[in-house]
Amino acid sequence: RHKFWETQPVGQFKDLGDASLPEGPIEPPTPLSEVKQEPYNLPSPYEWTTCDMDSEEMCNEVYVLLTNNYVEDDENMFRFNYSKEFLRWALRPPGFYRSWHIGVRVKTSKKLVAFITGVPARIRARDTVVTMAEINFLCVHKKLRSKRLAPVMIKEVTRRVHMENIWQAAYTAGVVLPTPISTCQYWHRSLNPKKLIDVGFSRLGARMTMSRTIKLYKLPDQTVTPGFRKMEPHDVPAVTRLLRNYLKQFVVAPDFDENDVEHWLLPKEGVIDSYLVESPETHEITDFCSFYTLPSSILGNQNHSTLKAAYSYYNVSTKTPLIQLMNDALIVAKQKDFDVFNALDVMQNESFLKQLKFGPGDGKLHYYLYNYRLKHVLRASELGLVLL
Ligand code: MYA
Numbered sequence: 212r213h214k215f216w217e218t219q220p221v222g223q224f225k226d227l228g229d230a231s232l233p234e235g236p237i238e239p240p241t242p243l244s245e246v247k248q249e250p251y252n253l254p255s256p257y258e259w260t261t262c263d264m265d266s267e268e269m270c271n272e273v274y275v276l277l278t279n280n281y282v283e284d285d286e287n288m289f290r291f292n293y294s295k296e297f298l299r300w301a302l303r304p305p306g307f308y309r310s311w312h313i314g315v316r317v318k319t320s321k322k323l324v325a326f327i328t329g330v331p332a333r334i335r336a337r338d339t340v341v342t343m344a345e346i347n348f349l350c351v352h353k354k355l356r357s358k359r360l361a362p363v364m365i366k367e368v369t370r371r372v373h374m375e376n377i378w379q380a381a382y383t384a385g386v387v388l389p390t391p392i393s394t395c396q397y398w399h400r401s402l403n404p405k406k407l408i409d410v411g412f413s414r415l416g417a418r419m420t421m422s423r424t425i426k427l428y429k430l431p432d433q434t435v436t437p438g439f440r441k442m443e444p445h446d447v448p449a450v451t452r453l454l455r456n457y458l459k460q461f462v463v464a465p466d467f468d469e470n471d472v473e474h475w476l477l478p479k480e481g482v483i484d485s486y487l488v489e490s491p492e493t494h495e496i497t498d499f500c501s502f503y504t505l506p507s508s509i510l511g512n513q514n515h516s517t518l519k520a521a522y523s524y525y526n527v528s529t530k531t532p533l534i535q536l537m538n539d540a541l542i543v544a545k546q547k548d549f550d551v552f553n554a555l556d557v558m559q560n561e562s563f564l565k566q567l568k569f570g571p572g573d574g575k576l577h578y579y580l581y582n583y584r585l586k587h588v589l590r591a592s593e594l595g596l597v598l599l
Pocket residue numbers: 212213214215216217280281282283344346347348349350351352355356357358359360361362365368369372373377378379380381382383384385386388581582
């Protein structure tokens with residue numbers, strides 16, 4: 212069934228119910244001297260390239276490959292359109308390795324036709340913090356699909372991760388592979404219902420007119436929580452404390468330090484938005500919410516070419532009810548002209564999705580760990596991790 216994945220140190224379907232298998236690494240690290248020193252062989256028309264995301268030219272090549280060939284919905288109506296600034300942010304966190312930004316070119320034309328990336332992250336599973344690679348942006352050009360290039364790319368990124376003495380990874384995918392640690396549901400909150408309906412992202416509900424639908428999704432012009440403001444650089448220590456304390460409750464979550472928070476959560480125009488609540492009396496930081504910008508190309512619509520989507524990232528409430536905090540997030544996303552606000556049912560998100568008029572999407576997202584076993588499949592609400 213899974214000729215490649217059956218050979219890899221990942222949870223296998225046959226082991227799913229087996230409580231005798233321990234939690235933790237599936238295989239031990241090998242001595243670094245035993246890690247293969249040369250890249251894996253590609254079919255002869257192709258060659259490896261390391262993509263320098265600092266280079267405007269390389270970043271542009273990656274952007275073009277992904278814009279035309281990356282993830283689509285099940286009916287091929289929309290395709291993720293990560294911006295160059297977003298890719299630079301996603302791929303250059305603290306301690307990143309340039310060697311983990313891996314491209315494949317056609318030898319003769321030098322055209323970039325495939326890509327896979329890793330970035331380092333400390334991820335806690337139960338009470339163990341493990342240095343892992345987060346693997347993302349696996350993409351093979353549409354014309355080169357089903358030639359078994361993906362397994363070679365996965366083996367090569369694995370080799371380059373091993374060279375840095377890192378033996379675990381985390382990744383998400385829309386497809387079922389051996390075997391998910393958890394499966395999440397996408398939810399969508401219409402901000403611009405007319406456009407969403409016009410482009411086929413959503414439909415008019417039963418017994419609904421366009422004007423009733425627009426009214427249903429109306430939001431206030433201004434946020435309502437006193438002390439709600441954009442996060443600033445001087446907030447990094449307080450946000451780090453708030454977030455670290457919050458993420459403790461989940462079975463799998465990142466172990467963020469101040470450098471991580473500065474990188475992953477400080478606002479970056481058109482990439483990441485973060486807001487917090489500073490108590491007007493005590494000036495304490497009590498609540499936090501964030502979302503990232505990931506537009507999708509609309510495939511084959513006369514009137515619209517991009518869907519502006521915000522994706523819920525990390526949110527923490529200690530004083531402001533989470534519903535009110537997320538309603539303020541919706542209000543700022545609307546002010547910023549997003550068409551839709553998306554969220555997974557991870558962490559405590561279920562507690563606000565229905566009340567804030569999110570509806571379930573047709574997409575699921577499966578979470579995976581490489582070379583790390585968990586005894587049980589997790590509920591989405593036990594996941595404290597959002598990958599980009
Ligand atoms: S998820 C986003 C993936 N990208 C897309 O969906 C974009 C559009 N699709 C494509 O570009 C291609 O269809 C891809 C497959 C490149 C996905 N994750 O080359 P093939 C297995 C893992 O003939 P193609 C993301 O970026 C498939 O089951 N494996 O197929 C996270 C089969 O294996 P098996 C996948 O369609 C990526 C084999 O590949 C995926 O031409 C995490 C077929 O290869 C997938 N999304 O290319 C990667 N899709 O026979 C794993 C298919 O066994 C990281 N396959 O079933 C693992 C950790 C590594 C680091 C470890 C460090 C210690």
